[in-house]
Amino acid sequence: MGAGQISYDVAHLIGATVLMAGLQLLYQRRLFAVINTFAFQALALAAAAGWQAHVQNAPHLYVTAGIALVFKAMIVPFALHWLIEKLGIHRSVETAMSIGWTMMAGVALVALSILLVLPVTANAAALTRESLALAMSVVLIGLLMMITRRNAVTQVVGFMALENGLILAAVSAKGMPLVVEISVAFSVLVAMTLFGIFFFRIRERFDTLDINDVETYRGDRQ
Amino acid sequence: MIDRLTGLPGLENPLLWILAVPLGAAGFLAVLRDWRVASWVNVAASALTFIASLVLLRVRPAPTKLFFIDDFNVYLVVLTAFVGLTTSVFSAAYIARESEGNRLSDLHLRFYHAMYQAFLFTMLLALSANNTGVMWVAVEAATLTTVLMVSLYRTREAIEAAWKYFILCSVGIGLALFGTILVYLAAQPVMGDGADSMAWTEMMRRAAEFQPDLLNLAFVFVLVGYGTKVGLAPLHAWLPDAHAEGPTPISAVLSGLLLNVALYALLRFKMLLSANGQTLSPGPLLVVMGLSSLFLSAFMLYRRGDIKRLFAYSSIEHMGLITFAFGMGGPLANFAGLLHMTMHSLTKSAIFFAVGIISQNEGTKRIADIRGLTMSHPVLGWGFVLAVLAIAGLPPMGVFMSEFLVLGSTFSRQPLLALPLAIALLLAFGALISRLQMMAFGEPPPRSAVQSHAGRASSILALTPLWLHMALVLMAGLYLPAPLVAWFHTVARMLG
């Protein structure tokens, strides 16, 4: 069981890193810092996927790790950098809730996840157990970030952080078929292209990326 | 890789045709230039799909690893193919009228037709998938295709609606994935690694051994996730705007089909829970969400000035009612919920057909500008009246039967829950009727009398699906075919 213990510790460590990066996302005040943190989170995710591939002896997880590494940790951050430069978006993050409160909410969400997941997975593999709690925290924190940030770019980052959490959960689930990874990659891909289209279109029409301005119409005013 | 692909059906299997035809048609339509031909190819492909789906009524293919047909999804597949067909007919008429006004470029139209078939494909895929993962992918893909179609007009409102739709549904679908993973985790210790632990057929067999607490947790995520797609309040926000701003045929399939598909996914998970038997009851959560949807939409209906949003909110109302019914559970309420799904999808798409023609005729979507439809366009107007009366729950249409069962069974079991239900239904009823009277009766505005010959031809084409749907709904209100009843009963039992 020695090897099991080590694999558990490492997985736990990497998972915790993903979560820490998620929490870090919450308190970044500058746009580029947010993107960089996100890249770091994706990197950690790639590491987690790689480690799971190794531990579970599931080679297809390396693919997932690769996608995370190349796509999320490199292409997406670069694209976002480029987008911000090109569109001349305001560089600071506009928050809807103070950073302190956001952090506290984030911590509360982590606590909730642990409270929920740990008791119910008593008979699941230990490896899965911890990762699942971590993944759930990441998902919730990603959602929290989408709520507390006004800027469209930060919202997108929040959304992708949420997806990171999902992938973390997926890779930690032992023996989950490949279908899932394909779907995840696929959705991320499509999501990105869509986002790109949207950004351009929003740019064309409203000259801003602040969602509050986009939504002046909001349907059916009388 | 190969062994997973063996899950695909063979040539003799109708499922293959049901899935392959729309997929192939989507590809073909993407390269087809002439939109007039394209709209008929669209109809032909939908007709083929529908015919293939009819075969399912006779032959039930054995479940494979990826696909299966049982009592639950068989009628949904047929229904989806049918509404897909009628909507494609309506769409042909609609697009012909629309292109007269040059609102859409050829490229847009090509894109539209391709996406229409792709959308049908994803829905049929989601319905027939035997794998939670595949189902999830299909629902996600359905979202993406419809997002693109909602933003087709490229107006400010359309883009805003699409954006809202996209963000909310992506988050929702993400949460649903998390729920899916949790279910896998619950299944995996019992059934081992691999695709078996995600197959409905296998999971249902051994659900009783699953870890109930994990299933509880999973269901919360699935409920919020797929519930967003169903449009349950307070997760509904995307629905009215997406319905209102896209082309009307898309509103019809969104309301009539996509919501059903999302609900279907949700119900599959609920079946798992009830097969397990030791979980917390999902009923209260469903009941609360159903009621909140009902009340929210009932009040919202009173303030709607846009005809398509009005009926979009009415869809939320009905989804709330269906969710409520399944939340109550029991053979009667479940039966009613299933029936209501069918009736709502037929009726609501019929309403959107009518709404499409109306807004094209009158050149407006504002309710306040629409008057005297039964006078200016009798066939359309009365069809519209009939459809709205049906959706408002008046007999002898089918919706009445399901509302009767839901309310009746709830009153006998939980009178205190039935009271708010009845109040909400009454509120919504009042709002719908007052809007209906405003639009259908009174002195019609002086314009809108002239209609081109082509316009009349296309409106006959557009009216056929409307009346066809209403005939079916009327028939169902009086007489339900025995096989359908048998399916409903089986599913109602499975739903617990």
Add this chain to the structure above:
Amino acid sequence: MLIAASLSALVLLSLLAVVAGGREITHRLVHAGCAAASLGLLIGGLTHLGTGPGGSPSIVLPLGLPWMAAHFRLDNLSALFMVVVDLAAVAASVYGIGYCRHLPEVRRVTPFFPLFLFGMNAVLLADDAFMFLVAWEFMSLASWLMVLADHKSAENRHAGMVYLVMAAFGTFCLLTSFGLMAGAGGAYTFTAMRQAELAAVPAFLVVLTAVLGAGSKAGLVPLHVWLPLAHPAAPSHVSALMSGVMTKVALYGLIRILFDLHGEVPWEWGAALMVIGGVSAVLGVLYALFQDDLKRLLAYSTVENVGVAVIGLGLGIAFKDAGEPALAALALVGGLYHIVNHSIFKTLLFFAAGAVISATGERRLSGLGGLLNRMPWTGTAALVGAGAISALPPLNGFVSEWLILQALFKGPGLPHWAMKFGVPVVGAMLALAGALAATCFVRAYGIVFLGRPRSLAAARADLHPTPASMRWTMAVLALLCILLGAIPVTVTDALSAVVQPMTGLHFAVSADLGWPWLSPVSSTRGSYSGTMLVMVGAVLFAVAVVLAHGLGTRGVRRADAWDCGHREDIPETQYTGQSFSQPLRRVFGTSIFLARETVEMPEPGERSPARLSVRMIDPVWVWLYDPISRAINFIADRVNRMQFLTVRGYLLMMFSTLVFMLLVVAWRQQP
């Protein structure tokens, strides 16, 4: 068989009207067909009533709810109501043959008219809750469409709106009632419901919702608001059916639930029904007294008459619960008799109103007058109707009020103190309502048919002769009013047979003295004989004529009216409806309707006329419906804000939902 054929004929007629709706002959054909079909149904009902107690076996059709199918059955109660419905239906159809020619929007009436008849008959035949409610709503739906026939007036659309929403309210209430009786297993057949054992609270709810549901359709205060709006809006032969017959179908529903399906209703409900009935009777007739619109007046008077019938039903419940089946039967016979009567004279009066309207195009009392000279048939028939509805002997309206009063006078014998004190109060209400009804119809008849015409249209009414089909229907109905008053015993015997299963006692209202004498309870208790009154009255009338002519002059001289020497030709100097009801408005209106009068007197020397304006409010709208609509608007405004949130806001809602549910799960999962 006859019934089934007639019912299917009605559906086919409706289809015919849709297919060939354009031509006038179609409309007349459809109405004629409806007359034939309703005649078939009427005969079906009558033959069943003649065959004695006990219902026909249930007919099961594979319709409706799949596992239950549709059950239909005819028993004495439904046969009686079928007679009531179809008698009026035959009349309305025949009347419609002539009347539909004058209807501007006849194309929006003919297709729905047969369906309306179909719906009402189907309610009576239904033997399971599902079919009952389908038919019930169907009946509302068809009549709603006819209310909207003249859809261009905003007033009618408002009427339709209120009507349909109230109808839906009623249906939901009845659904509750049936749902509770059916139990969780969904035993929706009436046979199963009869055997259902209910606990105290559900039993209470069953009755409450039945009263609310049927009451809203029957027009009991305060659920009557749709009635004066919707009944006048429809074409007159439809109004006649809605007012005269559809309200009766609602009472049928009430009787079916309270006396048959549920069966054991405690006396408190009887008391409650009596109070509701009494209040409806008094308020209904007061409303009617102050109306200027002829058809609305008639609709309000329906509220009154339904109230009277409900007093009878409530009393029946109270007596039944107190173990007095004979008195219960008496009260019920009275209530049912009133139902039969009202369906006849209210139909007649609506027909007369329709004839007046199609001849003059005027519905306001203030624009009519002097029509008895110009429309003698209509005027004479309406006189009989007005007399009957004012409960004047020897017409039919009196007999039913007499029976109910007889039963009421026995009320203080009930064991409960509340009833001992309450019954006289209800009796006073009933008496007051009766007296006010007479006032109301003296006013209505006098202003419309007597005096001098108040408008040019009224003066020229003789230029538009009433078609024969309309005249004859009115004449036949008027004869029925007299007949049912003159031979009450025949009717009460038939009604006793209907009441027998409800009270479990065969009870002959005329047991003691024999055929022409109506002597409930015993001969010493008080008796009445319409037959004798008619005969003796006719003799005395003849004697009076002979005496007056024999002792005095013969022939008359026509001259100008004397009018105490005031001699004015302007018809405006006549009393109007407003001024006629002014004394009563001062007595009742100021407190109940908060009536306020303002007089604008011109300055001396000015030549403008003085104006008296009256403002009245409807307390039910002000205290009940307006607050509800305000509340709905208030909440709708608040809720509507949710349509205009940002995406972030919506995500927040989603997030909160998720977290909330997770917390619930966390909480519930704690061991």
Add this chain to the structure above:
Amino acid sequence: MTEFLIQLAQIFLVVALAPLVTGWVRLVKARLQGRVGASALQPYRDLYRLLQQEAVVAHSASWLFRVAPYVTFSAVWLAAVLIPTFTTDLILAPAADLIALVALLGVARFWTALAGLDVGTAFGGLGASREMMIASLAEPAMLMVTFSLSLVSGSTAPSQIIAFVLSGSVGIEVSMGLALAALVIVAVAENGRIPIDNPSTHLELTMVHEAMVLEYSGRHLALMEAAGMVRLTLFLALIGGLFAPWGIAQAGAGWGEWRWGWEHSLPKALPWPRPWRCSRPGSPRCGCSAMPISWAARCCWGCWRRSSSTCRRRCDGSRADLL
């Protein structure tokens, strides 16, 4: 056969004697007011004179106007025929109980009011409106009297009530007293007497009953007047019969008893004027309290005066839209 004869006698006696009763009342009233008064037979002469006069009908009147006097008269007559005056043993009595009697009087009123509206004059409407308003309060009162009588005696048939009172099982009943008081008030209202109405007023604006029949003349007016006289007789007989039936003949009685009953029935209802001398002769208000039935009316005079004067004021309010 004798029953039949008795009934026949009742039918014609009530009509034949009604003018006498009215004349008597007028005489008493005159005496109480300190006048000599016309003979008690004067109403006969009046009626005869009217019958001989030409009947004039307005151009705008319909057939209803001409039929109304006959209907009114025969309805009141029919009611009077069924009331036990000197015997309870009438074969027609079971045809109508008190409720039906009230309704029969309602028939008469209904027709009179309609006739008032028929010519289309202001005064006719005024009379009809006031009459119906008063009736809509008086009729329920009458029915409530019936109610309380039936409570005490167990019957609504006058003959049965009389039988019950005669049987002696009725003690001093408060409800009987109240019923009597109420019935008296109703009688005052129904017969158009002061303070509700004044049968001898000449100011049209203050009329109620008279205003309705203003347009009548000749035999029509005679019938209307006669109907009023029969009604007065009917009420007196009713009050006397129900509350002081001693002496009335019952079923199976012989001729002697009938005669005795008959001899007693008149004085009972029509007290000799002399014993009651008004304390304030000449006062018109007092005149009304000197009505033959005043001994009962006095009991509730105070409260009634208040309500009736309000009522009166309200009636007169109709002038506002009249002038």
